[in-house]
Amino acid sequence: MMKRLLITGANGGLGSVCRQRLGHLAETIRISARKGLGEAGPNEEIVYCDLGDKAAVEALVEGCDGIVHMGGQATEASWETIRNANIDGMFHLYEAARKSSTTPRIIFASSNHAIGFHKQTERLDAKSPTRPDGLYGVSKVFGEALASMYHDKFGIETASIRIGSCFPEPKDHRMLSTWMSHDDFVRLIERIFTVPRLGCPIIYGASANDASWWDNREVAYLGWRPQDNSEVFRAKLDAAMEPPAADAPTAVYQGGVFTVDGIHEE
Numbered sequence: 507m508m509k510r511l512l513i514t515g516a517n518g519g520l521g522s523v524c525r526q527r528l529g530h531l532a533e534t535i536r537i538s539a540r541k542g543l544g545e546a547g548p549n550e551e552i553v554y555c556d557l558g559d560k561a562a563v564e565a566l567v568e569g570c571d572g573i574v575h576m577g578g579q580a581t582e583a584s585w586e587t588i589r590n591a592n593i594d595g596m597f598h599l600y601e602a603a604r605k606s607s608t609t610p611r612i613i614f615a616s617s618n619h620a621i622g623f624h625k626q627t628e629r630l631d632a633k634s635p636t637r638p639d640g641l642y643g644v645s646k647v648f649g650e651a652l653a654s655m656y657h658d659k660f661g662i663e664t665a666s667i668r669i670g671s672c673f674p675e676p677k678d679h680r681m682l683s684t685w686m687s688h689d690d691f692v693r694l695i696e697r698i699f700t701v702p703r704l705g706c707p708i709i710y711g712a713s714a715n716d717a718s719w720w721d722n723r724e725v726a727y728l729g730w731r732p733q734d735n736s737e738v739f740r741a742k743l744d745a746a747m748e749p750p751a752a753d754a755p756t757a758v759y760q761g762g763v764f765t766v767d768g769i770h771e772e
């Protein structure tokens with residue numbers, strides 16, 4: 507069991523899942539966001555922090571032996587927003603980890619949008635080239651590269667999870683391929699903090715979906731066996747909506763509609 511686990515972005519969709527379900531991993535859970543964390547639970551400590559503030563991030567990270575980094579901008583946005591949270595914020599986090607007395611193991615919430623311009627007919631693994639589908643996707647590629655450099659140079663271990671669509675249920679037909687259940691997500695985090703040697707893997711964050719495009723054989727050593735399959739929702743989805751036209755972005759590209767989003771100007 508870890509002494510102190512930091513969860514950033516703990517007020518977001520997946521950050522809240524982490525807050526609710528990872529309490530058993532450490533004696534103390536330090537939860538962080540810019541705002542909106544409510545009351546601290548029994549083994550929680552709340553630290554408000556803007557990832558763009560270097561000194562604040564250093565104080566946030568000190569004393570933590572694990573970090574689940576869910577913080578940052580989670581969809582396409584203006585460059586200024588992305589740069590503060592996902593570029594500067596990532597650099598601040600890794601500098602803080604390098605300087606900390608505890609050298610934390612890090613989980614980085616990367617995204618399928620790092621590879622979103624690959625066609626749905628392609629099968630990808632950890633060695634496939636990145637192909638970001640927007641500035642948000644570019645920031646995730648940057649984050650993965652930063653994690654790789656801090657591992658090679660300073661030995662900091664990171665699991666970069668290219669999260670697909672982690673919701674209670676798939677919301678459209680594309681998500682039959684990208685869906686990851688909350689249970690499989692939690693099981694993955696547990697394995698990442700248990701395995702003796704982590705290294706710096708790229709992991710596709712998806713359940714054991716029949717319709718999957720992604721191959722996680724390279725990270726078999728983690729011992730993560732996703733147990734859920736989006737197929738159980740197919741009939742419900744078919745009844746709720748028409749499948750997309752064959753030439754719609756959501757049926758052509760792995761990143762779906764993110765591929766047709768423009769540059770957001772401030």
Ligand code: 15L
Nearest residue numbers: 580581617618619670671684
């Ligand atoms: C993401 O990276 C987003 O954070 C999430 O809201 C979903 O849109 C997901 O990708 C997806 O591709 O379904």
